[in-house]
Amino acid sequence: MRKALVASSLLALLLGGCASNPADRDVSGTWINQVAIDAAAKGGPLREALQSFGPNLEWEVNTKASQARYYNGFEVAEGKLLGEKSGAWSVDFYGSSATELKRKGKQLLQGANDNEPEQLFARPKEPAPEGAPLGANFERALYAAYMGGDWKILDGFGSGAIVQFQANGKVAGLPNVDQYSLCLAGDCASMSGGYDSIWLQLNGQGNPWIFVRKGKQLEIFQAINTAQADEVPQFTPGPRQWLLEKQ
Template sequence: MRKALAFSLLAVMLGGCASDPAKTDVGGTWINQVAIDAASKGGPLREALQAYGPNLEWEINTRAGQARYTNGFEIAEGKVIADPAGSWKVDFYGSSATELKRDGKQLLQAANDNEPEQVFDRPKDPAPEGAPLGANFERALYTAYMGGSWKILSGPGEGATVQFQGDGAVQGLPGADRYALCLAGDCASMSGGNDNLWLQQNGQGNAWIFMRKDKQLEIFQAVNTAQADEVPSLAPGTRQWLLEKQ
C-alpha cells in the first residue's frame, strides 16, 4: 500500500514537472530587445523600430486575464486566455486575436494579417514600480542607444562631456536637463523620415532633428517647413551640436 502510494505521489510530481506552467506562462513585462539591439549598432533609430516592431512593450497578467501593449504612441488592451496547444490568445476589442507563446526565456508574438512576427525579452533593468507602460522599453533603449559618455566636438559647450541617462536625464549639454527620443506617433509623422528628440530645461523645451552614424551624433535645429494652417513638417536646419561617443 505504501509503495503504491509512493508511486502515485511520484507520478503526480513528475507530471507536474512535465507540464510546468512557468515554462509556458507569458505573464509579466516584456520588451522588444531585438529592436533595441539593432538600434544600438549606431544607425537610424526609426529604421530599427520599424524593422523589428511595431510593438515595443507587453504587460500581461495571466491570472487576471488581462494584456496590453504599446507601440510607443498607442496602448492596446485585451483579454488573454490560455490555448490547449500551449500558446495564449489575446482578444482585442474590435480586432483579430493575437497569439503569444513562450520560447524559453523569450516571448514570441505570432505574425498575423496586421503585424509581422515579433520577439520580446524580459527587461534587464526594470523601471521603478508603478512606471507607465513603455517605461521599461524606453529605459533599456535610452541606455543602449544614448548611454555612455559623449564629447561635444562642435557647438555650444565644445569640449565638454555629455551623459544621457536611462531615465531621460541629460548632463553636460548646454540648455538641457531632460531628453526624450521620438518613437512613434505625431512626433514621427511630423519629421518625415528623420529621427527627432525633445530637449528641455526646467520644463521648457523644443523638438530637434538628430542623425546617428556609428559613434557620432549630429543634432540639428528643427525647422517647420509647413504653412501656418498646415500640419507641422519638421526638417533639419542649422547643426547645433556634433557629439562623439567616447
C-alpha cells in the same frame, strides 16, 4: 531490482515534471522588444530599427485577470485574454485580428496575424520603478543601449564637454538641456518625416530637434518647420547645433 525500478520511475517523474514546469509556459508579466533595442544599439537610424523589428515595443500580460496590453511607441492597446490552448494564449483586441502569445524558451513570442508580423520579447533586465506607465521598461532599456555612455561635444556650444544621456531621460553636460525624449512613433514621427527626432528641454520647456546617428557620432540639428501656420508642423533639418562622439 524492484528498488532500482522504483528509483527509475521516480527519476522519470521528476524529469517529466521539470520538462513541463508551468513557469516555462507562463506569459504573465512585462516583456520588452529587446531585438529592436539590440538593432538600434548598433548605432544606426533609430526608427529604422524600430520599424524593422516592431511595431510593438512592450507587453504587459496578466493571466489571472485575463488582460493583456501592449505599447507601440505612442499608444497603449488593451486586450482580453480568451484562454490557453497548447501553451498559447489568444488575445482579443476590439476591431482587429486576435493575437497569439506563447513562450519560446525564456522569451515571449507574439505570433504573426493579418496586421502584424511575428515578434520576440524578453524580460527587462532592469525593471522600471513600480507604478511607471506601460512602455517605461522599453524606453529605459532603449535609452541605456542607444544613448548611454559618455559623449564628447566635438562641435557646437560647449565644445569639449562630456555629455551623458541617462536611462531615465535626464541629461548632464549638454548646455541648456536637462531632459530628453526620443521619438519612437506617432505624431512626432509623422511631423519629422523620414528623420529621427529628439525632444530636448530645460526646466520643463523644450523643442523638437532632428538627429542623425552614424556609429559613434551623433549630430543634432535645429528642426525647421516648413508648414504654414494653419497646417500640421513638418520639420526638416536646419543648422547643426552639436556634433557629439561616443567615447
